[in-house]
Every structure is written in structure tokens, then in C-alpha cells.
Amino acid sequence: MIPVVLPHYLVVSAALFSLGLAGVIIRRNALVIFMSLELMLNAANLALAAFSRYNGSLHGHVLVFFIITVAAAEVAVGLAIIVALFRRRKSVNVDELTSMRL
Amino acid sequence: MNLSSLKLEMATAGLGMLVLMLGAFTRRDDKRFLGAISAIGLTAILAWSVCCGAVMGVGFDGMWVNDAMALFFKRLFLIATILVTVMSAGFAGKIESGVGEFFALILFACTGMMLTASVNDFVMLFVSLETVTITFYILTSYLRRQVPSLEAGVKYLILGALSSAFLVYGITFIYGATGGTSFSGLAEFLKVNGAGGLVLLGVMLVLAGLGFKVASVPFHIWVPDVYQGAPTPVTAFLAVGSKAAGFALLLRLLYGGLLPMKATWVALIAVLAALTILYGNLAAIPQKNIKRLLGYSSISHAGFLLLGVAAATAFGTGAALFYLFAYVFTNLGAFLVIVCMANATADDEIASYAGLARRSPLLAAAMTVALVSLAGVPPMAGFFAKFLIFSAVIGQQLWWLAAVGAVGVVASLYYYLGVVKAMYWQEPRQEAAIAVGLTMKVALWFVMAATLAIGVFQGPVVEWAFEAARELVK
Structure with a gap:
């Protein structure tokens, strides 16, 4: 039985962050991209909670609460915008967002 | 001392709520009067900051600093917002619905910008920056029946959220290395240990997040489309307000936490x-x-x-x-x-x-x-x-x-x-x-x-x- 220590959490967090970033870069659906962005924020949350536990201070936990709140606000606004765009365009494919050019 | 040093921000947020409330009781054709209320209220707050409303000093356990620079930026944001509300009153005819909310959101964004001027801690930095950014997501896509505005909103949203993710991940590493979130803690850590490893990675990620706000290369990709698609007063506000808020944070961070490097x-x-x-x-x-x-x-x-x-x-x-x-x-x-x-x-x-x-x-x-x-x-x-x-x-x-x-x-x-x-x-x-x-x-x-x-x-x-x-x- 290997004890779970800080580096384990950091590796998982880095993996989540990379998965999120890869999703943002590769996927073309605005909703999936948005989901990947939330994954990146939660990677930060995981690392913060782990650091907080191993640093023995509560600052990290407090910041996690702020990040969760801000992420919720961002989701509320973001989904509303994506839904409004879908109503106009009948598509949320980001490759089709080309109405503005030089 | 603590709460009184937030007087100007509280007044601005209160004005925003007042305008939001009045918007619900105003007839559709009279909404431009909300712009007048916003502009007059902001002018009063500006005058208040000059005569007696500014409380200088450090508060909230060192998270918050009101010094000459904070005050400079706060007045700058107030002046910019006054001009933007006047401009929005001239633009209000193009907004289909929610004119009251439009002015209220501008005032809330102004509050967020005023908060950025006094930041001395990474938690404050994150929260004040997001207050501005999330408000701007809404304002950018405010003409919600016009494709360019929505497109600008989605682009700003995705790239803005991406930069927030980098910023937060950077703050995480700084916290992990220094054991705290204050700028002064980071400065002391850098003085003793030098810049390297986790903390350097964290600082670079945070600077990338701020680079997005001030629209510096290579974090500028969002600018042309968002500026073109957003409602014109919002573009103007992005150009002067949001950018200045980014610079306020950048200066605070560079001369607060990063002075040793x-x-x-x-x-x-x-x-x-x-x-x-x-x-x-x-x-x-x-x-x-x-x-x-x-x-x-x-x-x-x-x-x-x-x-x-x-x-x-x-x-x-x-x-x-x-x-x-x-x-x-x-x-x-x-x-x-x-x-x-x-x-x-x-x-x-x-x-x-x-x-x-x-x-x-x-x-x-x-x-x-x-x-x-x-x-x-x-x-x-x-x-x-x-x-x-x-x-x-x-x-x-x-x-x-x-x-x-x-x-x-x-x-x-x-x-x-x-x-x-x-x-x-x-x-x-x-x-x-x-x-x-x-x-x-x-x-x-x-x-x-x-x-x-x-x-x-x-x-x-x-x-x-x-x-x-x-x-x-x-």
C-alpha cells in the first residue's frame, strides 16, 4: 500500500489541467470547450486543496471556495451566451464563428 | 478602518443596485434617464473621493492597500465610466431590452475595476479580475439578436476563461511554494529562495493571465473580433477600463510581490x-x-x-x-x-x-x-x-x-x-x-x-x- 502524498495529487491535477487544455485546443463544439475550461479550473482546485492540506494553512481552502463561486458565475453567463448563439446560428461549432473578418 | 477604506467601491456598487432597481420601475421609453442617474451618481462619487471619501492605509490583514496609486486608478476608472455611461445613453436606442441592466452592469464593472486598484493579495487579484471579466462577458454579447455581438461574446468567454484558468493554476503554484497568498509573502519567499521551480512557473502563468487583460502579444488574439462585435460603448469600456485595470494589477504585482526578481x-x-x-x-x-x-x-x-x-x-x-x-x-x-x-x-x-x-x-x-x-x-x-x-x-x-x-x-x-x-x-x-x-x-x-x-x-x-x-x- 503506497501512502498518498502531495506529488500524487499534483500529478492528477496536472493531468486534469492538460486534458482540459487539450480539449480546448482540439474540440470544436463550444459546449465541450466550455466543459474543458471548467476541468482546468477544477485541476487548480484539486492542487489548492492538496497544497492547503500539506502546508497546514487554510488560505488554499478559502481560495477554492472563491474559485467554485466564480466558476459557477462563469458557467451561468457562458451557457446563456452559448444558448443565445445557438438560437441565432443553429450551431455551436466554433469553426463557423467567422462573421468578422478583415 | 477596514470597511471605511472600501467606501468608494461600496458607493459604486450601491449605485449599480439603485439603477438596477429603478430600471424595473421605468417605462421603456424613459430608460435613458438611467444613464443620467448613473453619470450623476458617479460624478458625485468622484467628487467625494476628491474631498473626503478616500481613506488611505492598509486593511483586511494586508490584502487591501489604499495609496496614492490606488486613488489615481480609482478616479481614472470613475472618469472613464462617467464618459461610457454618457456614450451608452446615446447608444441605448440600439439595445432591444434590458437598458437598466446594461447601465447597472457598467457600474458593477466599474466597481470591479476600482477593486483591482487596491489589490495586494492573490485571492483579491483573482476575485476583482473575475468581477470585471464576467461582467464584460455579458456586456459584450448584450445585443443578443445580432450574430457579431454573440460571436464576440463567445470568443471573449472562451479565451477569457482560458486565461482565468492559467491565472488560477499559477496562483495555485505560488501558494504551494510560499504557503500563503499575499504579495508580501511572495516577495519574502523570492528574497530568501530566489526564483525557480514551482514559484517561477506560477509567476509566469499569472503574468500570462494578466497579459490577456492588457491585450499584450501573444495574448491578444481575442482583441480584434471582440472589439468589432461588441456594442460600441462596451468596446470603448474594454479599451480604456479593462485595459487600465489589467495595468493596475500588473503594477501592483510587479512592485509588490515580484520586486526581488x-x-x-x-x-x-x-x-x-x-x-x-x-x-x-x-x-x-x-x-x-x-x-x-x-x-x-x-x-x-x-x-x-x-x-x-x-x-x-x-x-x-x-x-x-x-x-x-x-x-x-x-x-x-x-x-x-x-x-x-x-x-x-x-x-x-x-x-x-x-x-x-x-x-x-x-x-x-x-x-x-x-x-x-x-x-x-x-x-x-x-x-x-x-x-x-x-x-x-x-x-x-x-x-x-x-x-x-x-x-x-x-x-x-x-x-x-x-x-x-x-x-x-x-x-x-x-x-x-x-x-x-x-x-x-x-x-x-x-x-x-x-x-x-x-x-x-x-x-x-x-x-x-x-x-x-x-x-x-x-
């Missing part, structure tokens, strides 16, 4: 400044849409502001603060004209500005004053601002940066004067005169007068900016 960040900011100036000015040249043009021009101005930061002296910082102040009036002048023009011609193409001098001499004159000042021609405010920045850079013997800046200025003359040429020396598409409302006329005259006055009588503003900078850069 000054040599590193000076080199980094200098390179970013050079790239930003070159990219912004060269990419602006072929533009055909005036808002997009000003988007690229705002990238180049971020570059000039970074030049002042890269000089890394009290003089350079003071020059950057003066530049921001001049930029507020100059840039808002240009956007006031764009709002009036869009009401008359329904598009933002530069071709529609042909022969504007014959259709409306006032609009053509105001646009000329703004563009000439943006280009940095004497005796406008923009000239003296650039003069200060270049003296700061040359004073630090950064000759190559000064040379890059000079190339940028020459390139910018070409595209700014191209618009002036169209307005005065080209045949108009239509002859019909353009009517300008009384409020907009007053605002246009005021902004023109301010742009000239700051250029000619620079003394008081320079004194004020340098006092703020001296307190930051001890």
Missing part, C-alpha cells in the same frame, strides 16, 4: 512591449472597420504602456499612468464619434467616414483630435504621453526599445491619418447632414477640450501621476 521581469516586459507595439501597429494598417482598427491600435497602446513599465523606474511608471489618463479621453473621444456615426449610417466601415467633414464638421473635428492624439502629434495629450514614455525608456539606456517604439509611431501615423484623409479629402457617399444630440455634443466638446488641455497644460496631471508612481516605486 525585477531583473527578470524587466527583460520579459521589454520583449513583450516590443512585440506588442510592432504587431499592433503593423496589423492595423490594412483594416477597413473602424472598431477593428481601434482594436489593433489598442494593442499597440498596450505596447507603449508596457514600455513605461519596462523602464522600471518611478519616472517610467509615472509616464505609463499619465499615458493611461491621456488615453482615456483620447480613445473615448474616438468612440463617441463612432456611436454617433453608427446611429446615422448603421455600419462601422471606414468608407462610411468619407467626406464626414461636410456632413458633420463637429464629428469630423472630434475624430481628428482623437486620432491625432492617439498617433502622438503635438500639442495633443497623446503626444506628451508618448514623450514621457520615450524619455523614460531612453533614460534607462534601452535604445533598441526606443527604436522599436519609433517604428510603431511612424506606422501608426499612416493608418490614423488615413481616416482623417477620408473624412476631409474624399467625396461623401451621401450628402445628408448627420444630426448629433445635445448630450453627445456636450460630451464631444468636453473630450476634445480635455485632450487638448491635458496636452497643453500637462503640469497638474503629470504631478499627480508621478506622485502616485513614486509611492509605488520606492
Whole structure:
């Protein structure tokens, strides 16, 4: 039985962050991209909670609460915008967002 | 002490809620009166900050600093927001629904910006920055039946959230390394351990997040599309308010937490400044849409502001603060004209500005004053601002940066004067005169007068900016 220590959490967090970033870069659906962005924020949350536990201070936990709140606000606004765009365009494919050019 | 040092922000947020409430009880046709309430309320808060509303000092366990620089930025944001609310009142006819909310959101964004000016802790940095950014997501996509506005909103949302993710991940590493979230804790850690490993990675990620806010290369990709698609007053607010908030945070962080690694960040900011100036000015040249043009021009101005930061002296910082102040009036002048023009011609193409001098001499004159000042021609405010920045850079013997800046200025003359040429020396598409409302006329005259006055009588503003900078850069 290997004890779970800080580096384990950091590796998982880095993996989540990379998965999120890869999703943002590769996927073309605005909703999936948005989901990947939330994954990146939660990677930060995981690392913060782990650091907080191993640093023995509560600052990290407090910041996690702020990040969760801000992420919720961002989701509320973001989904509303994506839904409004879908109503106009009948598509949320980001490759089709080309109405503005030089 | 703690709560009273937040008086100005609380008053602004309270005004926002008042406007939101009044919006619910106002008839649809009378909504412009909400703009008047916002502007008058903000003017009162500005006057209050000058006479007695400003409580100086450190509060909330060191998270919050009210010093001369914080106050400088707060007043700057208040002035910018007043002009933006006046501009929005002229624009309100194009907003289908939710005019009250539009003004309330502008006031909430202003509150967020005022918070950024006093930040001295990473938690505060994150929360104040997101207050501004999330509000701007809504404002950008406010014309929700028009595809360009929605498209701009989605682009800003995705890239903005991406930069927030980098910022948060960076803060995480800084917290992990230093065991705290305060700027002073980071400075002490760097002094003892030097920059390296986790903490360096964290700092770079945070700087990337702030680079997005100030629209510096290579984090500028969102700017042209968002500036073009967003409602014009929002574009103006993004250009002056959001950018200045980014610079407030950047200066706080560089001189608060990152002072021990000054040599590193000076080199980094200098390179970013050079790239930003070159990219912004060269990419602006072929533009055909005036808002997009000003988007690229705002990238180049971020570059000039970074030049002042890269000089890394009290003089350079003071020059950057003066530049921001001049930029507020100059840039808002240009956007006031764009709002009036869009009401008359329904598009933002530069071709529609042909022969504007014959259709409306006032609009053509105001646009000329703004563009000439943006280009940095004497005796406008923009000239003296650039003069200060270049003296700061040359004073630090950064000759190559000064040379890059000079190339940028020459390139910018070409595209700014191209618009002036169209307005005065080209045949108009239509002859019909353009009517300008009384409020907009007053605002246009005021902004023109301010742009000239700051250029000619620079003394008081320079004194004020340098006092703020001296307190930051001890």
C-alpha cells in the first residue's frame, strides 16, 4: 500500500489541467470547450486543496471556495451566451464563428 | 478602518443596485434617464473621493492597500465610466431590452475595476479580475439578436476563461511554494529562495493571465473580433477600463510581490512591449472597420504602456499612468464619434467616414483630435504621453526599445491619418447632414477640450501621476 502524498495529487491535477487544455485546443463544439475550461479550473482546485492540506494553512481552502463561486458565475453567463448563439446560428461549432473578418 | 477604506467601491456598487432597481420601475421609453442617474451618481462619487471619501492605509490583514496609486486608478476608472455611461445613453436606442441592466452592469464593472486598484493579495487579484471579466462577458454579447455581438461574446468567454484558468493554476503554484497568498509573502519567499521551480512557473502563468487583460502579444488574439462585435460603448469600456485595470494589477504585482526578481521581469516586459507595439501597429494598417482598427491600435497602446513599465523606474511608471489618463479621453473621444456615426449610417466601415467633414464638421473635428492624439502629434495629450514614455525608456539606456517604439509611431501615423484623409479629402457617399444630440455634443466638446488641455497644460496631471508612481516605486 503506497501512502498518498502531495506529488500524487499534483500529478492528477496536472493531468486534469492538460486534458482540459487539450480539449480546448482540439474540440470544436463550444459546449465541450466550455466543459474543458471548467476541468482546468477544477485541476487548480484539486492542487489548492492538496497544497492547503500539506502546508497546514487554510488560505488554499478559502481560495477554492472563491474559485467554485466564480466558476459557477462563469458557467451561468457562458451557457446563456452559448444558448443565445445557438438560437441565432443553429450551431455551436466554433469553426463557423467567422462573421468578422478583415 | 477596514470597511471605511472600501467606501468608494461600496458607493459604486450601491449605485449599480439603485439603477438596477429603478430600471424595473421605468417605462421603456424613459430608460435613458438611467444613464443620467448613473453619470450623476458617479460624478458625485468622484467628487467625494476628491474631498473626503478616500481613506488611505492598509486593511483586511494586508490584502487591501489604499495609496496614492490606488486613488489615481480609482478616479481614472470613475472618469472613464462617467464618459461610457454618457456614450451608452446615446447608444441605448440600439439595445432591444434590458437598458437598466446594461447601465447597472457598467457600474458593477466599474466597481470591479476600482477593486483591482487596491489589490495586494492573490485571492483579491483573482476575485476583482473575475468581477470585471464576467461582467464584460455579458456586456459584450448584450445585443443578443445580432450574430457579431454573440460571436464576440463567445470568443471573449472562451479565451477569457482560458486565461482565468492559467491565472488560477499559477496562483495555485505560488501558494504551494510560499504557503500563503499575499504579495508580501511572495516577495519574502523570492528574497530568501530566489526564483525557480514551482514559484517561477506560477509567476509566469499569472503574468500570462494578466497579459490577456492588457491585450499584450501573444495574448491578444481575442482583441480584434471582440472589439468589432461588441456594442460600441462596451468596446470603448474594454479599451480604456479593462485595459487600465489589467495595468493596475500588473503594477501592483510587479512592485509588490515580484520586486526581488525585477531583473527578470524587466527583460520579459521589454520583449513583450516590443512585440506588442510592432504587431499592433503593423496589423492595423490594412483594416477597413473602424472598431477593428481601434482594436489593433489598442494593442499597440498596450505596447507603449508596457514600455513605461519596462523602464522600471518611478519616472517610467509615472509616464505609463499619465499615458493611461491621456488615453482615456483620447480613445473615448474616438468612440463617441463612432456611436454617433453608427446611429446615422448603421455600419462601422471606414468608407462610411468619407467626406464626414461636410456632413458633420463637429464629428469630423472630434475624430481628428482623437486620432491625432492617439498617433502622438503635438500639442495633443497623446503626444506628451508618448514623450514621457520615450524619455523614460531612453533614460534607462534601452535604445533598441526606443527604436522599436519609433517604428510603431511612424506606422501608426499612416493608418490614423488615413481616416482623417477620408473624412476631409474624399467625396461623401451621401450628402445628408448627420444630426448629433445635445448630450453627445456636450460630451464631444468636453473630450476634445480635455485632450487638448491635458496636452497643453500637462503640469497638474503629470504631478499627480508621478506622485502616485513614486509611492509605488520606492
